[in-house]
Amino acid sequence: MALDKKSGYRKNFSLGVIFISLISILFILSLFLAFNFSKKSIENEFVSEKVNVLEESIKPYNDFFQNKMPEISYYNGFLDSATASKFVDTVILKYPFVSKITFYDTEVKNVPVKDGMNAGHLAIGPKSIFQFGKYIKPDSIKLFSEENTKSFKVGDDFNAMAYKLVTFVDQLDTATVPSQEELFTNFSVVSSNDNRITYLNIPRREDLKVYKEMMQRKLDPAPVYQQDMLVFQLDANKIKVVNTRPLLYQTIKIEPLTYDPIDTSDENITTEIALPGAFSDFKLYFTSSKSYIKKEIFIYFMPIALVLLLVYGVLLLVAFLIYRNLNINSKMFKLQYDFVNNLTHEFKTPVSVIKIAGNNIKSATSLSQKEQQLYGKILDEEADKLNGLMNKLLAFTQIENKAIKLNQEEVNIVDFIESTIESHTLKHPDFNMTYEVVGFKTFITDPVLLGSLFDNLAENAYKYSKPANKKLHISAKLIKGVLVFRFTDKGIGIAASELNNIFKKFFRIQNEYNQMGSVGLGLAFCKELVNFMDGEITVKSKVGTGTEFKIVLPYNS
Template identity: 50%
Template sequence: MRKARFQYRHNSALNVIFLLLIGVSFVVAMFLAHRLTEKYVENEFELRKIDVLEETLKPYTEFFQNRVPEISFYQGYLDSSSAIKYVDTVFRKYPFVKKIEFYDTEVSNHRVAGAFRINHFSMAPQAIYDYTRSPTADSIVYNKRKPNSSGSFWNMDEFNNMAAKFSLYVQSIEEGKPLQSADFISIFYHVTHNRITFMNIPREEDMHTYKDLMLKEQEKSPVFQQDIVSFILDPEKLNIRNTHRELYQYIHITPIVYESLNTDPDLLNTELPLTGAFADYKLHFSSSRNHIIREIYHRLVPVALAIVMIYTVLLFIAYLIYRNLNINKKMYSLQYDFINNLTHEFKTPVSVIKIAGNNIKSAKELSDRERFHYGKILDEEADKLNDLMNKLLSFTQIENQSIHIKKERINIPQFIQNLVDSYQIKLPDFKIEYSTRGVTTFRTDPVLLSSIFQNLMDNANKYSLPGQKSLNILVFTEKGNIVFKFRDRGIGIPGNETENVFKKFYRIQSQYNQQGSVGLGLAFCKELINLMNGTISVKSKVGEGSEFTVVLPFEL
């Protein structure tokens, strides 16, 4: 009769669909990561130029806010020698300052030739000093300009602009109204193309004195000192600080009206105007597309690694699910075989008992021979049922740790001989031989050891062909352990199955495995041996037989 094949829901299509979804989503995730990184880098290319501008103009800002107003510390009494020291520190620290003009200015109500005059108020330079860098860049070229015969200087536009702004402010001064911070730049600074001109800020009482000079007719007043310094700047000398070299390959300072003639489509360009005295110039940024692509991939690497890690975890989870499904499938198969075999093992003795019982019940009288025959059948079949139930019960007790080892000293030859005698009475064609080397007594639980022997002896008989039913038992000690070797001439076990034979409910599927086993014998042995702190192993060759080795701690 052909054995019914167990049914189990297969999930191959679901697994394939899941893997396809994982693969497609991985490709989509990498594509989106690349596109988003590309857009991010392009946006950074447009936005980060502000950082470069701020860093590049930082020396100019520091110069404008801190060094230029230092002139006010002299309160108009900056002389040529002090000016040289001041100019020297400026030239050394700020290479973009090309030239400095110092106007040693006098304020009074005197009529002075060439002076800037409003009402009675006069402003005129006593002398003009020009300071430039020497060709060797380690000294200063100094030039002093004096008024000509008419009392005027050439190129007085910058001075006149400052004088006009200051005069208008003096004329509008109100009592009790202090100078606002916003007024400082508009009055005392004059920022034009590549030039910053600054006049030292007078004290408040000096301001009111200047207003009186301007609006009231007085006798000749004292001469008041004012300092005006004009800084001529060179934008080409600004130190470009490329704080984002990964984005900008080339940065140049160009005139604001400059238009790049490079029409290379692989060259990305952007620009940003400078501020202050450099407002006529701009920073021109350019990078090749390959340079940007390298930066895109540089930033994409950690994102890609994160995506790979996420999908690796997903695949590992998928593998665990697949492995659990396979384990469930095997467990379902084992459960299916176990129920079939257990049912068969129970039905066979029950059927035999029922038949024997019916024969006894239907017989009018039984001879001694028939009564002995039926009694033997009932006894043997009851033993089979009892043995099966005992194995199942013992497994439950082992798993619940309710079995306790009761150690006794046993005589090993006598113990084995008793088992051999009982088997040869039941199975006269089963040949059993044993030998012991250097060991006669052993302290252990005789009931548990007897169960181990009986299961291994049953296996040797059950899985041996007729005419080859034999078993050789060898006992010896080794390294503080007692070793039991059971060598048979049975059908053998395939090499890939040797690790599985000790699993519960596992049965090797072969043409010889028709012995009604439920797959509990060797598993039961292994559990008992583990309980006794021992080990069991097997060596086998198909068609030649198997050798089971049991190693237990040796106690005298």
């Protein structure tokens, strides 16, 4: 039976080791996979997040192109140099990438012009041209006027826009209404080669119809319409780069589209994305060192690792609890097995003696007085043993379940101890018991429970002592308002590894004195008694020297 239990224990331990090994391997594998996943995710983000950087960085340009630039059309061609200057100031202040603006105060006529474009009877030419910018000198603002045509020639920007206007008017279907997108496309020119945007204020539909008539014939009187054209010179290097992922991108630069770095070290990771519109000859160039990227990988990896660690910890805790419960159940099974076995033996011995005595009485034809007394004494003693064992089990159960009440009676401690000594020395003549009392004479307690406590500790002292050392000293002292009882013997002692278990039910120390006749309830019963009396019991012991039980009880005088 012992071999089976030991094998079962080893089996449980082996299963636990296998389970812990498996989850440890899975934990390490999960960490490895999680790190690789984090690395791949960050590398993918390094490529994909550049779109967000581009969108954030190019927002001012989109706002300028879609919202600010079309404001020119609100003036319906009646901008002059003063109002154009104010408009330009707001643009340059809000959009630093606009370095220079050229303003063409333009007229559409029904008579030919010298500087400009003539298409049929439709003529387009500037009245005056101004340039504005941070670094434009005051004497260089005005570039052209109708009165002074020698100093400046109308450039390609004006001619290209005039050509678009003429083409649009020539193809115009006066029966349909052109869309805003169509108008915006035909009255703006985006040039990525020199980073320019040319914009002509969009004429009203009625004006466009007149332009078509002016192209076909001369009107009387000859009308003149005002148009405003602005050329915006842009500087890509003045775009403010917004790094939305500073932990991912170490440096972001604006470079020409043809830029190819000389340093192609494996220590760096790079990616790029082209700028839109007038900046399409430029790109955002992203660079990060691998060591820099590792920081972001670990930031991404750490929460995953912590979750995995938490799961691993929970599994370890579950494994520990399962193993502990199996171990406890194994020990409980052993204790219960030993309890039933020992209890059966405890009952079997007196029952067998009673049966033998009964059979002897029954088979005898006659009994002498001496034989009657002998058999009577045997039957009485064995019945007392059975009764004592049953009473102990019953009392233990009642105390454990709080099924009895604590009786309060005054006890004379000297008389009580002497009575205990007398009872045990009468039973065991070789038992040497001494005592001392300090600080009190009487106190209030339950004498029956206190007697059970004293008897159990005295019996243990006698039972677990060698024949030459069957000694017990009982000390009763009043210390700081509490009663302290010490039971000090010269017995075989208790190993330190066993001290935490001796007050547990069914626990028996494995030694020569416990081979027969111990159920494992004595000290557990004592602890329950002390707890029921609102006290505390502790033990100190040294193998081969002896044991001391210390009991602290409340002092009720």
